[in-house]
Amino acid sequence: MVSRRRFLGYSAAALSAPLWAQAISAPFASAAPETLKFVLRNDSGTTAHAYIAGFSDIEKKAVFIRPDGTQYFPEASGPVPQPLAEDPAIPVAGSVEVTVPRMYGARVYFVTDDKLTFQAVRGADGTTAVVHPNFVSDTDPNFGKDWTFAEFTLNSVQLYANISYVDFVAAPISLHLTAASGDQHVPGMPTGGMDQVARGLREQGGSWSNLVQDSGGSVVRVLSPNHRAADFAGYMEPYVDQVYAKYASERLYIDTQRPDLGVLEGGVEGSELVFGAERFAKPSTADIWSCNGGPFANNPGSDSPERLAIVPRLAAAFNRSTLLINPEQPHGEDPATFYQHAVTNHYARVVHANLPDGKGYAFPYDDVSSNAGEDHSGKVNAGDPEVFTLTLGALR
Numbered sequence: 001m002v003s004r005r006r007f008l009g010y011s012a013a014a015l016s017a018p019l020w021a022q023a024i025s026a027p028f029a030s031a032a033p034e035t036l037k038f039v040l041r042n043d044s045g046t047t048a049h050a051y052i053a054g055f056s057d058i059e060k061k062a063v064f065i066r067p068d069g070t071q072y073f074p075e076a077s078g079p080v081p082q083p084l085a086e087d088p089a090i091p092v093a094g095s096v097e098v099t100v101p102r103m104y105g106a107r108v109y110f111v112t113d114d115k116l117t118f119q120a121v122r123g124a125d126g127t128t129a130v131v132h133p134n135f136v137s138d139t140d141p142n143f144g145k146d147w148t149f150a151e152f153t154l155n156s157v158q159l160y161a162n163i164s165y166v167d168f169v170a171a172p173i174s175l176h177l178t179a180a181s182g183d184q185h186v187p188g189m190p191t192g193g194m195d196q197v198a199r200g201l202r203e204q205g206g207s208w209s210n211l212v213q214d215s216g217g218s219v220v221r222v223l224s225p226n227h228r229a230a231d232f233a234g235y236m237e238p239y240v241d242q243v244y245a246k247y248a249s250e251r252l253y254i255d256t257q258r259p260d261l262g263v264l265e266g267g268v269e270g271s272e273l274v275f276g277a278e279r280f281a282k283p284s285t286a287d288i289w290s291c292n293g294g295p296f297a298n299n300p301g302s303d304s305p306e307r308l309a310i311v312p313r314l315a316a317a318f319n320r321s322t323l324l325i326n327p328e329q330p331h332g333e334d335p336a337t338f339y340q341h342a343v344t345n346h347y348a349r350v351v352h353a354n355l356p357d358g359k360g361y362a363f364p365y366d367d368v369s370s371n372a373g374e375d376h377s378g379k380v381n382a383g384d385p386e387v388f389t390l391t392l393g394a395l396r
Contacts, residue, residue, distance in 0.1 A: 031156045031157070031383075032102075032154065032155065032156060032157060032158050032159060032382075032383050032384070032385060033385065034101065034102060035069075035099050035100060035101050035102075036099070036100050036154055036159060036385055036386075036387075036388055037097055037098075037099060037100075037386070037387050037388070038052070038097070038098045038099075038100045038108070038387075038388050038389075038390065039095055039096070039097055039387060039388070039389040039390070040090065040092045040095060040096050040097075040098065040108070040110075040389075040390055040392075041092070041094070041095040041389060041390070041391040041392065042092040042093060042094060042095070042110075042391075042392050043391055043392060043393050043394065044110075044112050044171070044392045044393060044394050044395065045394045046112050046113055047093070047112065047113055048091075048092045048093075048110055048111065048112045048113075048392055049089040049090060049091055049092060049110070049111055049114075049115050049116070050089070050090040050092050050096075050108060050109060050110050050390075050392075051064065051088055051089060051090065051107075051108070051109040051111075051116060051118070052064065052065035052088075052090070052098065052100060052103075052106065052107075052108050052109075053065075053088070053106065053107055053109065053118070053130060053132070054103040054104060054105050054106025054107060054152075054153075055103060055104050055105050055106065056071065056073070056101070056102075056103060057101070057102035057103055057104055057154070057155055057156075058101075058102070059073065061073050061127070061128070062074060062120075062127075062128055062129055062130045063103065064084075064088035064118075064130075065088070065090075065098060065100055065101075065103075066088060066090075067090045067091070067096070067098065069098055069099035069100070071101065072086060072088050073128075074118075074120040074128055074130060075120065075122075075128050076120035076121050076122040076128045076129075077122060078121075078122050079121060079122060079123075079124075080121070081119035081120070081121045081131050082119060082120055082121070083117075083119060083120075084118055084119065084120055087115070088118070089115050089116070092110070092392070100154065100388075101154075102154045102155055102156070103152070103153065103154055104153045104154075104155060105153065106151065106152050106153060106154075107132075107149040107150065107151055107152070108149060108150050108152065108390050109133075109147060109148070109149045110147065110148055110149070110171065110173065110390075110392040111142075111145055111146065111147035112145075112146045112147075112171065112392075112395070113145075113146065114145045114146075116133050116142050116145065116147055117133065117141045117142055118130055118131065118132065118133070119131040133145075133147060135167060135168055135213075135221060135223070135227075136223070136227050138215075143215065143220075144215035144216060144220060145220075146170065146171050146220060146395055147170065147171070148170040148171040148172075148173055148392075149164070149173075150162065150163050150164070150173050150175060150390055151163075151164050152388070154385075157383060158381050158382055158383040158385070159177065159380075159381060159382060159385040159388060160379065160380075160381040161175060161177070161379065161380050161381070161388065162175075162186075162360075162361055162377060162378055162379040162380070163175060163186060163188045163189075163360055163361070163378055164360075164361045165189075165224070165351050165360050165361055165362045166224060166226075166361050166362070166363060166364055166366075167223070167224055167226075167227065168213075168221040168222060168223045168224060168227075169189060169193070169194050169197050169221060169222045169351060170194060170220070170221040170222075170395075171194070171392060171393070171395045172188050172189040172190060172191060172193055172194070172392070172393035172394075172395070173188050173189075173390055173391065173392055173393070174186060174187050174188045174390075174391045174393065175188065175378075175380050175388075175389070175390060175391075176380075176388075176389040176391070177380040177381075177382060177385060177387075177388050177389075178385070178386045178387040178388075178389070179382035179384050179385045179386055180382075180384040180386060181382055181383075181384050182382075184380040184381075184382070185380075186357070186359060186360075186378045186379070186380060187355070187356045187357060188355070188360065188378070188393075189354065189355060189360070189393075190354075190356060190393070191393050191394045191395070191396065192396055193354045193355070194219060194221070194222060194395065195219055195396065196354045197222045197350050197351055197354050198212045198219045198222050200346075200350035200353070200354070201222065201346065201347065201350055204346050204350070207225075207228065207231040207232050207235070208225075208346050208347070210228050210231050211223045211224070211225060211227075211228055211347060222347075224289070224347055224362070224363070225289045225345065225347050226286075226289040226290050226363075229285065229286040229289055229290070230286075232285045232286075232289070233284075233285060233286075234285065235285045235343065236283075236284070236285040236288050236318065236343060237282075237284070237285065238343060239318075239321060239324075239341065239343040239344075240282050240283060240288075240318070241282070242324060243318075243323045243324060244268050244271075244273065244282060245268075246323075246324060247266070247267050247268045247273060247327075248267070248268040250267065250327060251265055251266070251267050251327065252265075252266050252267060252273070252323070252327050252329070253265055253266075253327060253328045253329065253331075254266065254275065254309070254310050254313050254314065254329050255313070255328070255329065255330065255331050256305075256306070256309035256310070256313075257309070257330075257372075258305070258309060260305075261305060261306060261309055264276065264306060264309075264310065273314075275306065275310055276306060277304070277306070278304065278306050278307045278310060280295040280310075280314065281294065281295050282295075283295050283296055283315075283318065288315065288318045288319060288345075289319075289345070289363070290364070291311075291312070291315040291319075291363060291364040291365050292364065295311075296311050296314070296315050298311070311365075312365040312368050313329050313330050313365075313368055314329070315363075315364075315365050316329075316330065316363075316365045316366070316368035317329050317330070317333075317368075319344075319345040319348060319363045319365070319366075320333075320338040320339055320344065320345070320348070321338075321339060321340070321341035321343060321344035321345070322337055322338065324341065325337060330368050330369060330370045331370050331371075332370070333369070333370045335358070335376065338352075339352075345362070345363060347362060348362035348363055348366070352376075355378070357378070358376070359375060359376060359377060359378035360377065360378040361377045361378065361379075367379070
């Protein structure tokens with residue numbers, strides 16, 4: 001399992017996810033190429049620009065890739081965000097090819113009928129970070145624009161990429177990876193899919209309708225509940241109480257899916273869910289939505305291997321609301337039973353329901369699966385990539 005958190009790597013300075021200083025690993029026999037051809041396609045029916053932004057694998061600095069494949073390293077003079085010294089936008093009329101070097105914590109942005117505003121800021125350590133578009137605040141100059149992104153890391157091991165809905169659903173992107181070992185394709189959200197997701201959440205009612213963002217009289221994106229966590233205070237707690245009551249008298253098994261750790265057996269002791277030396281207090285709704293708070297807080301430098309293996313599987317089961325029906329996580333999980341409880345992550349439910357193949361990252365550990373051959377997250381990855389194509393579709 002290559003989680004989105006591991007994929008994001010070192011991208012904390014500019015992206016919405018926290019720091020995960022762990023490299024991606026995979027059983028590939030040879031090194032991935034030092035550069036890779038990206039094909040950017042515009043099937044949106046209107047003008048579009050792309051931005052390739054992340055961190056350089058060699059320099060370990062924030063970088064943009066120019067249309068000609070050269071690298072632009074923005075520099076900031078102080079702690080106040082300032083405009084970039086140059087425009088790194090890549091016009092995408094039909095399709096364009098860009099040679100991309102090894103990068104991590106990277107994104108390919110698309111925006112239609114406009115350009116995006118990025119800024120640079122100098123940190124206390126003297127390094128420059130990029131301030132990426134803010135999709136939460138309506139005071140951000142990018143708020144009312146139609147933009148979206150896919151994530152990727154290209155390192156010495158592989159290319160790994162996904163279409164993330166962990167933050168929001170917006171304009172559709174599809175991915176196609178041509179590799180010597182075989183092609184991989186992720187269709188992503190179809191045209192009109194965002195409006196369908198918005199409709200589904202409005203029909204769900206309650207705080208779910210608050211996730212729909214409008215600008216100029218139309219939907220521009222649909223947020224993950226993690227970005228409206230205060231609206232859901234107390235929402236998951238009744239379900240959590242039922243889970244802890246169940247495992248006060250029954251046993252819960254977590255398969256770490258690691259041969260050195262195996263299956264861990266646990267149960268509730270007092271007010272905590274206990275697996276050996278690892279103890280988990282009841283998570284709040286915000287902890288569950290973020291997969292990174294309270295008992296699910298990520299501390300890769302200090303957490304035990306057991307805890308690092310338990311958290312993703314436990315957090316995924318809470319988001320999918322399967323802990324009351326399956327005491328063997330993630331084995332015994334059936335995707336047909338995901339999100340069927342009345343108290344669940346309905347954002348994830350509606351997102352998956354509107355994806356042609358049902359695959360996409362709707363919460364940070366949406367890659368948890370019962371076996372290695374099963375994928376819920378909609379990723380592509382290979383150690384022998386040849387061409388990576390990202391296609392922007394029509395929003396409506």
